[in-house]
Amino acid sequence: MQVKICNATVTCLDQLGYAETTFAKVQAKAGISRGAITHHFPTKQALVAATAMRLLGNAQNPLWPHNRAPQPVYDLIMSAWANIVNSAGGRAIVEILVACRTDPALFGMLEQSLREWDKSNLSLISARYVSATGNRDDTELLWSIARNFLRGLLLHEKFVSSPEYLTQMMDRFARMMESQLQVLPENDVEEVE
Amino acid sequence: MQVKICNATVTCLDQLGYAETTFAKVQAKAGISRGAITHHFPTKQALVAATAMRLLGNAQNPLWPHNRAPQPVYDLIMSAWANIVNSAGGRAIVEILVACRTDPALFGMLEQSLREWDKSNLSLISARYVSATGNRDDTELLWSIARNFLRGLLLHEKFVSSPEYLTQMMDRFARMMESQLQVLPENDVEEVE
DNA sequence: GTTTACAGACCAACTGTTCTGTTTTTATGA
DNA sequence: TCATAAAAACAGAACAGTTGGTCTGTAAAC
Numbered sequence: 001m002q003v004k005i006c007n008a009t010v011t012c013l014d015q016l017g018y019a020e021t022t023f024a025k026v027q028a029k030a031g032i033s034r035g036a037i038t039h040h041f042p043t044k045q046a047l048v049a050a051t052a053m054r055l056l057g058n059a060q061n062p063l064w065p066h067n068r069a070p071q072p073v074y075d076l077i078m079s080a081w082a083n084i085v086n087s088a089g090g091r092a093i094v095e096i097l098v099a100c101r102t103d104p105a106l107f108g109m110l111e112q113s114l115r116e117w118d119k120s121n122l123s124l125i126s127a128r129y130v131s132a133t134g135n136r137d138d139t140e141l142l143w144s145i146a147r148n149f150l151r152g153l154l155l156h157e158k159f160v161s162s163p164e165y166l167t168q169m170m171d172r173f174a175r176m177m178e179s180q181l182q183v184l185p186e187n188d189v190e191e192v193e
Numbered sequence: 194m195q196v197k198i199c200n201a202t203v204t205c206l207d208q209l210g211y212a213e214t215t216f217a218k219v220q221a222k223a224g225i226s227r228g229a230i231t232h233h234f235p236t237k238q239a240l241v242a243a244t245a246m247r248l249l250g251n252a253q254n255p256l257w258p259h260n261r262a263p264q265p266v267y268d269l270i271m272s273a274w275a276n277i278v279n280s281a282g283g284r285a286i287v288e289i290l291v292a293c294r295t296d297p298a299l300f301g302m303l304e305q306s307l308r309e310w311d312k313s314n315l316s317l318i319s320a321r322y323v324s325a326t327g328n329r330d331d332t333e334l335l336w337s338i339a340r341n342f343l344r345g346l347l348l349h350e351k352f353v354s355s356p357e358y359l360t361q362m363m364d365r366f367a368r369m370m371e372s373q374l375q376v377l378p379e380n381d382v383e384e385v386e
Numbered sequence: 387g388t389t390t391a392c393a394g395a396c397c398a399a400c401t402g403t404t405c406t407g408t409t410t411t412t413a414t415g416a
Numbered sequence: 417t418c419a420t421a422a423a424a425a426c427a428g429a430a431c432a433g434t435t436g437g438t439c440t441g442t443a444a445a446c
Contacts, residue, residue, distance in 0.1 A: 019212030152345030
């Protein structure tokens with residue numbers, strides 16, 4: 001039931017935005033009663049926060065296949081965009097991040113989790129890729145930059161002059177990252193603690 | 194009066210977000226009557242759209258001083274962040290862009306203007322800076338990337354592990370851009386049409 | 387005297403939240 | 417094993433507050 005509610009919330013956030021994501025809309029989308037939502041999530045912030053946590057859990061894995069060689073940097077950037085950021089879940093996360101900026105209650109519920117997700121996400125990168133400088137901190141900086149660029153691109157997407165231009169931007173950025181970041185040689189792969 | 198209303202709207206968007214930016218709040222912030230707002234802006238979308246147009250007009254100039262040499266690329270990136278994106282107006286714009294994604298009425302009002310602003314903004318860059326490849330399209334791609342990164346950074350700002358880390362990201366990104374973009378030699382400066 | 391600029395009351399619709407019921411599950415104890 | 421109590425899961429009505437938008441009234445400008 002909680003899964004069903006959160007899935008409906010993701011759809012609402014993606015299609016309607018945070019402001020229009022109301023109990024009534026989520027209820028209708030999930031095809032359940034009002035009481036079911038309020039029982040599990042007493043406030044709107046609790047609902048959105050729980051949805052965010054669920055999304056973060058799902059957004060961790062798909063980029064780095066287990067027991068297989070990490071994909072090239074160029075492909076990594078491209079699939080991060082296509083499979084994570086520019087997906088219903090990714091767009092929902094952006095809505096939530098924006099809401100966090102001005103909603104202290106929501107921010108308080110998510111701050112710690114988001115910080116921890118950030119940290120673990122960066123260590124996943126460090127375990128598989130390394131900056132051309134060989135510096136681990138620099139690897140994480142580069143990945144942080146990439147994530148922020150992709151999120152920013154989501155806001156601009158509807159105003160991009162043409163779909164091809166968006167492709168060009170992605171290609172240009174991926175090539176730039178490719179020159180700064182590289183796959184770790186196999187024998188150097190560290191285990192994520 | 195319209196200026197006063199729009200300024201109050203910017204403050205509300207920045208501090209309260211799009212959802213909480215209501216006629217009542219703008220009215221109170223501007224210290225005027227309800228009728229004054231609804232007279233000039235019949236709908237909320239019209240109010241926000243007019244505010245966005247005003248913001249875009251103001252965000253055009255400050256980066257490139259007239260009749261003086263363009264600042265170095267590193268400084269350009271830094272001041273774009275500090276003076277444009279991470280300002281009340283910049284944050285308000287991001288709120289509006291996010292709202293546009295899911296509000297068709299608002300999107301319709303702003304689509305054309307935003308596309309035009311985008312175009313003129315890119316041509317301002319091309320008039321003063323050039324990609325290391327010498328390609329004008331590449332110059333614009335690089336600037337588009339920079340803008341999207343900065344906007345994305347705004348969403349992440351509250352969750353960055355420490356203020357210093359944000360500084361490091363900015364520094365790293367600015368240095369990366371510095372290696373790809375350069376100030377146009379003076380005699381090559383084209384006039385903006 | 388007609389249009390524009392503002393003031394403020396008004397309204398139906400919707401918001402998040404609380405509340406009281408009903409059903410289902412789970413735990414308990416002999 | 418099974419009655420039974422307690423808790424959790426759900427359903428849906430109710431509510432006060434707020435929303436965007438409209439409507440009438442008045443003052444000023446042209």
